Each structure stands twice: as C-alpha cells, then as structure tokens.
Amino acid sequence: MTEILNVAVVGATGVVGEAVFEILAERKFPVGEIHALASERSVGKTVAFGNRQLCVQDTSSFDFSTVQIGFFSAGADVSAEYAPKATAAGCIVIDNTSRFRFEDEVPLIVPEVNGNKISDYRAKGIIANPNCSTIQMVVALKPIHDAVGITRINVATYQAVSGAGKNAMQELARHSAAMLSGKSTGIRGDEGYKQIAFNAVPHIDEFQDNRYTKEEMKMVWETKKIMDDESINVNPTAVRIPAFFGHSEAIHIETRDKISAAQVCKLMREAPGVELIDGTEAGQYPTARTDASGTNPVYVGRVREDISHPKGINLWVVSDNIRKGAALNSIQIAEILVKNYL
Numbered sequence: 229m230t231e232i233l234n235v236a237v238v239g240a241t242g243v244v245g246e247a248v249f250e251i252l253a254e255r256k257f258p259v260g261e262i263h264a265l266a267s268e269r270s271v272g273k274t275v276a277f278g279n280r281q282l283c284v285q286d287t288s289s290f291d292f293s294t295v296q297i298g299f300f301s302a303g304a305d306v307s308a309e310y311a312p313k314a315t316a317a318g319c320i321v322i323d324n325t326s327r328f329r330f331e332d333e334v335p336l337i338v339p340e341v342n343g344n345k346i347s348d349y350r351a352k353g354i355i356a357n358p359n360c361s362t363i364q365m366v367v368a369l370k371p372i373h374d375a376v377g378i379t380r381i382n383v384a385t386y387q388a389v390s391g392a393g394k395n396a397m398q399e400l401a402r403h404s405a406a407m408l409s410g411k412s413t414g415i416r417g418d419e420g421y422k423q424i425a426f427n428a429v430p431h432i433d434e435f436q437d438n439r440y441t442k443e444e445m446k447m448v449w450e451t452k453k454i455m456d457d458e459s460i461n462v463n464p465t466a467v468r469i470p471a472f473f474g475h476s477e478a479i480h481i482e483t484r485d486k487i488s489a490a491q492v493c494k495l496m497r498e499a500p501g502v503e504l505i506d507g508t509e510a511g512q513y514p515t516a517r518t519d520a521s522g523t524n525p526v527y528v529g530r531v532r533e534d535i536s537h538p539k540g541i542n543l544w545v546v547s548d549n550i551r552k553g554a555a556l557n558s559i560q561i562a563e564i565l566v567k568n569y570l
C-alpha cells in the first residue's frame with residue numbers, strides 16, 4: 229500500500245479546486261508533494277493548503293509523471309486536453325467534469341452507492357465524479373431503490389450559483405447589490421442566461437434536441453449508470469436560484485413495492501452519508517443555507533407519502549454542491565483508491 233501520494237489539483241484557483249485543498253487538509257489525506265495548477269493567467273497567484281500557500285503553476289507545462297493522483301475541475305475542455313496526457317504519464321485522474329462520465333470504460337462513482345466499481349479505473353486510469361445534482365439524489369435514493377425498487381423519479385432542483393463557478397458567484401453578488409441600490413433595470417445574466425438575482429432560472433447548461441437541458445439529461449444518464457439500472461425513469465427540471473452554496477431538490481419517486489414514510493425515514497437514518505431532519509414543526513427540515521452550506525452530509529427531510537399515487541414518496545434533499553457534490557466526493561474516491569488499490 230502506498231503511504232504518501234503526490235497530488236495535482238487542476239483548476240486550483242476555482243471554487244471546486246479551493247475546496248479540494250481545504251478538504252484534503254481537513255481529512256488529513258496522505259499528501260506528499262502537492263501542486264496547484266490552473267491556466268497561464270494565474271501563474272504568480274497563490275492558493276491556500278492548510279497553513280501553507282502554494283504557488284499556482286501552468287497546467288500546460290506541468291509534468292504529470294511526478295504525481296500519482298490528479299483532481300481535475302477546470303472544465304470539460306481542459307480535461308479533454310490534459311487528462312489523457314496525465315494518464316499516459318501514469319497519473320490517475322479523478323475528473324470532476326462531464327468529459328468522461330458516459331464512457332463505458334470510465335467508472336462514475338459515488339462511494340456510498342457504487343464504491344465497489346472504483347476498480348474499473350484500471351482500464352483508462354480515469355474515475356469520473358458525477359454531476360452535483362445527481363450525487364445528492366442518488367445518495368438519498370439508493371437505500372430506497374435497494375429496498376423496494378424505484379421505477380420513476382420526478383425531480384425539480386433549486387441549484388446554487390457556485391455550481392457555475394466563481395464568475396457566476398460574482399455575477400449574483402454584483403447584480404444583487406445593483407438591485408438593492410435601486411438599479412433594477414438593464415441587468416442581464418451573463419452568456420444569455422436571464423438575470424439570477426432575485427429570480428429563479430429554469431436553464432442550466434445547453435438545451436438539447438428533446439427540449440430538456442444538458443444538466444437535466446446528466447441527471448437522467450448518470451442516475452442509470454451509477455445505480456446500474458437502465459430501467460429507472462428520471463424526469464428532471466433543473467433550476468438555478470440566487471443561493472451561493474447548497475443545492476436543494478424536491479424529489480417525487482414511484483416505487484415497485486409500497487413503502488411507508490416511516491420506513492423511508494428508518495432507511496435514511498441508517499444510510500451512509502445521509503442525515504435526516506424530518507419533522508412537522510417549524511424549522512424541522514434541512515435548508516441549503518442553514519444546514520448544508522460548508523458541511524458534508526446529504527440532508528433529507530419532508531418525507532411524505534404521495535397523496536396522488538399509491539406507491540409514491542416525496543422527499544426534500546439538500547447538500548453542499550461544492551463539497552459532497554464535487555470536492556468531497558472526489559476525495560472520498562481517492563481515499564478508497566489509496567486504501568484498496570494503490
């Protein structure tokens with residue numbers, strides 16, 4: 229077993245990259261050398277790793293043969309260019325972009341759900357980290373699927389802007405400040421999206437031929453792959469809301485066999501990575517800002533039997549999209565790699 233690993237973080241100046249450093253330090257991952265990589269633009273900047281400051285290096289001139297693990301979160305195009313170079317140099321890539329998720333030979337991993345599939349990394353040297361919205365949904369739903377079989381998932385998401393990166397966070401701050409100063413006219417979202425401040429925008433990633441967005445279709449494709457069940461029907465609507473951290477999801481499932489709300493709560497209490505906050509008094513439910521932001525669990529609440537369907541269950545599922553939805557999930561994958569495979 230390898231004791232100490234050299235690590236590179238690609239996208240080190242981004243919102244996920246920063247969280248990767250924070251969580252590696254927090255969980256005392258056995259890091260030897262650690263490299264902060266970004267674009268040429270960031271050379272000269274520093275990023276924090278515990279109480280150290282790391283100088284940012286240019287990804288394009290980095291020698292990946294000096295590291296054993298690379299955490300990639302600089303977008304799909306950067307992964308397309310540099311992940312193959314990294315794996316050719318013997319570095320295992322844990323990729324947090326959509327670039328490789330649907331390749332048959334690349335495992336798509338949520339440790340609580342299909343951690344046993346990590347061994348498949350050997351085919352290409354790449355492990356894909358799923359989309360943030362998918363991760364928190366499958367962590368909550370896997371125990372129910374195992375118990376009674378989920379046939380259909382209807383889900384509406386309420387997603388924080390950090391999922392779209394630092395620029396989107398700055399845009400929300402800027403536009404909110406402008407609105408509060410009375411400058412409410414003429415504010416448009418960047419890149420053709422509608423204004424996010426004081427709004428809810430049903431558009432994340434590109435529209436597809438079937439009129440769903442790519443974010444929505446990621447939830448469809450990824451759920452089937454992670455649960456290893458092509459028969460699960462998934463019907464998502466993905467919505468961006470003016471929150472900085474934490475995605476929320478209203479999930480409505482239909483099951484093969486009937487399950488009560490009490491039985492679902494029992495499963496949630498025992499489920500790895502899940503915390504149940506479920507009552508009918510004011511405040512007895514999780515929210516992104518007050519519970520999820522800055523923490524690790526997937527929170528579940530508002531568990532109810534669907535009054536419109538004999539085998540329907542409703543849940544409200546909340547998690548920090550940058551932690552469990554991205555950086556933490558990647559590091560959990562790396563921890564299993566270190567423990568079982570390296």
Ligand code: A2P
Nearest residue numbers: 239240241242243266267269270287302393394
């Ligand atoms: P940089 O700051 O140098 O542009 P976010 O998701 O928060 O927007 O962050 C995106 C991350 O991806 C940043 O660290 C950014 O670095 C990095 N990145 C963007 N383009 C490239 C590139 N061509 N090569 C390497 N890293 C890149």
